[in-house]
Amino acid sequence: MHAFVPLPIRKPVCQTMSITASKQGSVNMKRPIHPPFLNPPGSVLIAFIFLFFLPSPARANCLQNSAFDAPTLYYDATTSLNLTGYASVSGRTDYPGTFKCSSPAWGIIGGKNSVDNSSPYAKNTLYLKFPGNAYVSVSVTDLAPEETHPKVGTNNATTIDASFTVNLKLLKTTPTQNVMTVNGDTAFINPVVLAQDSTGLTIIQNIARLVGDFAYFIFHWSWPKHDYDIYYKPMQIKFIKRVTTCSFDDDNKIVRLNNISLPMLANGNLYGKAFELNFTCTDLQNGVTSRSVLAYLSSNNVSTTDNTTLISPDGGSAGGVGIRVYKNNTPIIFSPSATDQGDATALFSFSASQPLAPKLSIPLTAWYHVYDAKALSSGPVRTTAVVNFVYD
Known part of the structure; x- marks a missing residue:
């Protein structure tokens, strides 16, 4: 707390002071000189009140021994x-x-x-x-x-x-x-x-x-x-970060084509069978992907001369004929590797932050394909493919 004691106040006494200008003569100037704190009048009271109301440097203690x-x-x-x-x-x-x-x-x-x-x-x-x-x-x-x-x-x-x-x-x-x-x-x-x-x-x-x-x-x-x-x-x-992940809903799916005779195959009457591959994608953010996702098909039975044709590896299988799978009327390309897409056709592909439905159905069609007419022989045609996912 600051304290202030006013000085005794006496009646002001006017004094004069002289200013002499060089060569031009002398100029007398008179002005009153007031004692301290009386210019302007009432300043003593104002100063006292001002000092009285200044905050003290001391602080209150709204405290604990420790927080x-x-x-x-x-x-x-x-x-x-x-x-x-x-x-x-x-x-x-x-x-x-x-x-x-x-x-x-x-x-x-x-x-x-x-x-x-x-x-x-x-x-x-x-x-x-x-x-x-x-x-x-x-x-x-x-x-x-x-x-x-x-x-x-x-x-x-x-x-x-x-x-x-x-x-x-x-x-x-x-x-x-x-x-x-x-x-x-x-x-x-x-x-x-x-x-x-x-x-x-x-x-x-x-x-x-x-x-x-x-x-x-x-x-x-x-x-x-x-x-x-x-x-x-x-x-x-x-918080556990979850990223967009897709899964194949049709594990061990079997697509059966109708039986067909060798003459019909030779004449180009290739029976087809429509089917779908179904997928579920989870951990989307407001309906969009948190990362890119792609699916493709690979197989150990890809023809060495035509990567759109799957052949039957079993003994006693039909000769000269294999299977092709079409997407949008175009034969898809299979990869021989489950870890490398290579040139394989994407069943679907979505980039990061792209809208993606949680359920996907990819329509496809399987067809017989004669890859060597001279080697045609009767027997079963059995082949397999695997769905693979790529994320980034």
């Missing part, structure tokens, strides 16, 4: 982030127990204790790097109340409780700052909201304090502790 952790807010964002790319959860601080406040230094003139609820992520965005290079942004909105005024003495922690919303977003780009690597599938953030004594501080001082603490957090990945911290609200965020 307490509130119950941890847990949220599994796996489903929402994988499905839509966004997630949000509303919570309350649920501060436990009680805390005490002393009287503010200028309480006799109406000063109040102040406790602020704030979040490091209200004005700054944190980026969590989960396994699989999955980046999730974290921000906090709708924090209320931000300021409370506890009474002098013991206060129940519920009197400063606040509500808030944590917003999460699965990023498609890689952030370059404020990135915290998560070991495992669950990130621990403490605090996501905190309560601090702010008695006597300006808004600018509060912001500067939080900015400095956030900078410390980014460099050390731990929140700095202060004697004016009262409560911390921790949070756990779980």
Whole structure:
């Protein structure tokens, strides 16, 4: 507290001072000279009141012996982030127990204790790097109340409780700052909201304090502790990255063609059989793929001279005739490898972020194909193909 004692006030005495100009003669100038604090009139009273109301450097103590952790807010964002790319959860601080406040230094003139609820992520965005290079942004909105005024003495922690919303977003780009690597599938953030004594501080001082603490957090990945911290609200965020995956619904599917005579084959009467291959694709984000996906057919029975024809490898099989599969009236190309598409025809192909229905049906037609008319002989034609998926 600053004190000011006014000086004795006496009646002003006017004095004169003379200014002499060189060569042009002499000029006499008269003006009154007032004693200090009487120019303008009433300045003594104003100065006294101004000093009386200046805040004292002393601060009130709305404190704990050490800051307490509130119950941890847990949220599994796996489903929402994988499905839509966004997630949000509303919570309350649920501060436990009680805390005490002393009287503010200028309480006799109406000063109040102040406790602020704030979040490091209200004005700054944190980026969590989960396994699989999955980046999730974290921000906090709708924090209320931000300021409370506890009474002098013991206060129940519920009197400063606040509500808030944590917003999460699965990023498609890689952030370059404020990135915290998560070991495992669950990130621990403490605090996501905190309560601090702010008695006597300006808004600018509060912001500067939080900015400095956030900078410390980014460099050390731990929140700095202060004697004016009262409560911390921790949070756990779980996220397991799921990527678009397709599966074949018709395992061991058998396509049977009608029997046909050798003369009919020789005359070009090639019977066909229409069929479908069905697929299910999961873990789409708002109906689009999280990565590219492609399907093709491979076989160990591809003709060495024609990669559109499958032949029967079994002894006693028909000679000179094989099987072709058509898509959109065009024979598809088979790959001899289950790990290398090569020139094989794509049954379907979708790039990342492309709309994709969760269910797919690919219409195809199987036909007999005479690849050596001179070698035609009767017997069964049995051949196989395998569906393969390629992701990127």
